[in-house]
Amino acid sequence: DALLSGMFRAGASSLMVKVGSPPLYRVQGSLVPSEEEPFGEKEVKFLLEDLPSPEEKEKLLREGQVDLVVEDSEGRRFGAHIFRHSQGLGGVFHPIPDEVPSPEELGLPACVVSLAHRPSGVTLLAGPTGSGKTTTLAALVAEAARAGRHVVCVEDPIEYLHTENGPGLVHQREVGIHVESMAAGAREALLLGADVLMVGEVQDRETVQAVLEAANAGILVFAAVSSARTVSALEKFLDLVQEDQAELARTILSWHLNGVVAQALLRRRYGTGLVLAVEVLLASPSVKEALRRGNLQDLPALMRRGKGLGMCSMEASLERLLARKVITRDEAWMLTRESEKEGAPL
Incomplete structure (x- = not known):
């Protein structure tokens, strides 16, 4: 939840989570490390594994990736792409505005x-x-x-x-x-x-x-x-x-x-x-x-x-x-x- 909220403080368009790296924010097209320590496999698994529903978990196992929408504690919505790679799970998140832009x-x-x-x-x-x-x-x-x-x-x-x-x-x-x-x-x-x-x-x-x-x-x-x-x-x-x-x-x-x-x-x-x-x-x-x-x-x-x-x-x-x-x-x-x-x- 803190990582998702941090996107707004950083003015980021997306958040990336990967084993062996601190969470990264994309700000103005460039990747900026967060203040977190590099995540291990267990930490990434803990963060990402419970996000998908049972049906989405089945798709993740079957296809190696799944798209979903998650909310933080304040009800703000984020698009999420969770995928499998050589080191386990990875995730990319982006905020979804409350209103459709004109x-x-x-x-x-x-x-x-x-x-x-x-x-x-x-x-x-x-x-x-x-x-x-x-x-x-x-x-x-x-x-x-x-x-x-x-x-x-x-x-x-x-x-x-x-x-x-x-x-x-x-x-x-x-x-x-x-x-x-x-x-x-x-x-x-x-x-x-x-x-x-x-x-x-x-x-x-x-x-x-x-x-x-x-x-x-x-x-x-x-x-x-x-x-x-x-x-x-x-x-x-x-x-x-x-x-x-x-x-x-x-x-x-x-x-x-x-x-x-x-x-x-x-x-x-x-x-x-x-x-x-x-x-x-x-x-x-x-x-x-x-x-x-x-x-x-x-x-x-x-x-x-x-x-x-x-x-x-x-x-x-x-x-x-x-x-x-x-x-x-x-x-x-x-x-x-x-x-x-x-x-x-x-």
Whole structure:
């Protein structure tokens, strides 16, 4: 409890617990040791082993990792990722704000916010772990609810709580508690009469199929994909489909795609906090046609030419932040290196 509370005193975005090291806080992107002595295996096991529920412990044993939400003595909520590694258990914790931030507070472009007001279709939200995808999805869900829509969220775990929905309605369902899987929850959204479906992570073929089925049924879908760039997110989404179904999946997605948004968080040059860099690929007729034909290699050029429609490459987003002196060139270079690892050089 003291370690979790210490995150607020340190102004940290996360806490990391590992055998042989003192607990570490991530402050402004850098790791800062706490005042605790290095933890031994027994101390880490004592801290982490009792956090998961019996069902979550079973998943930890089966898959080697589990995501959950914990609370401190003051009722503050934290997202937790507990995992097994060569020295036993490890854990990463991050605070969950009490209120869902607005799109304006996050710095989301207007063209991205407008996707929450589309009547139907699919928007993929991409970004690596820690890039703020969950927060952006929560902001878009709140935006849709304020417009009077019925939103069903399928999450693993539930982080942000949507308690004030305006004229709309939000149902949040957690995998392993309320639904068996992401795919099952997505399919059940049709039975619940959802106008909008939010899928916390697309990781398997069944979830891809459920997303496309929901889109075919006229539901507005937001789905997260762990990938650094827009084009690689589309590739990852489609690669989950069986090879003999790939052409059909591309065709259906081309009918319903609204856009793909990729984001990254970078350290500000001056002051504290992080700033959002965003890549936006909108589903123009040319983009839809390239997707249908499987010519994904044409999408970066189409994105650059679509500036007037609101499209923006990650290069352009970084250039704007550099021109405004919001970030350093070193910070932009680090993001470039991460993108190159995924085969999408900036």
